[in-house]
Amino acid sequence: MVGVCTDCHAETYSRTELAKGDDMIRDADHLMAEAIRVVTGLYEDGTIPKPESYATSFPDLLTFHDASTAIEQKLFVMFLKHRMRAFQGAFHMNPDYALWYGWSEMVMDLTEIRERAAEMRH
Ligand code: HEC
Numbered sequence: 001m002v003g004v005c006t007d008c009h010a011e012t013y014s015r016t017e018l019a020k021g022d023d024m025i026r027d028a029d030h031l032m033a034e035a036i037r038v039v040t041g042l043y044e045d046g047t048i049p050k051p052e053s054y055a056t057s058f059p060d061l062l063t064f065h066d067a068s069t070a071i072e073q074k075l076f077v078m079f080l081k082h083r084m085r086a087f088q089g090a091f092h093m094n095p096d097y098a099l100w101y102g103w104s105e106m107v108m109d110l111t112e113i114r115e116r117a118a119e120m121r122h
Contacts, residue, residue, distance in 0.1 A: 002014045002018065005017075020090055024086055024103070025090075027103075028106060038113050038117050040058055042120060064076045069120075071113055071117060074109055074113055075113060078110070081105075082101070082105040082109060085105070086103045087102070089101065
């Protein structure tokens, strides 16, 4: 990849800029992992029963809007919409987009997922 960039940019600059996108993916995936753990916990303690269409008692990230619970729909929007914007915004050198439409939304998704999980157990 850097070989392409160096047709026009310095190698150090290219590597530094690409690394910012990689870092964003890693950070976004830590948020994602935490959110998946929260929802998985709801399956483990039986708060969410395994839907018949699911292969296992675990959030199915490909179910998207057909998920059986709102908390899982939130999880999928977090994964398929906000995570995308966070890292794609970073790779397109658009910090405004990456932050407000991606990262910030993911942080709020996670907060809401935690709150909903607590409410669902009451
Ligand atoms: C064909 C030449 C060319 C190639 C190849 C190229 N760039 Fe650029 N890049 C430019 C030019 C010209 C600009 C300045 C555009 C402007 O100022 O509007 C730019 C701007 C940028 C910026 C600054 C954007 C900003 O708004 O501050 C970054 C970061 C960047 N390129 C990264 C890369 C990376 C990473 C690659 C390889 C994946 C790459 N470029 C490949 C020509 C190129």
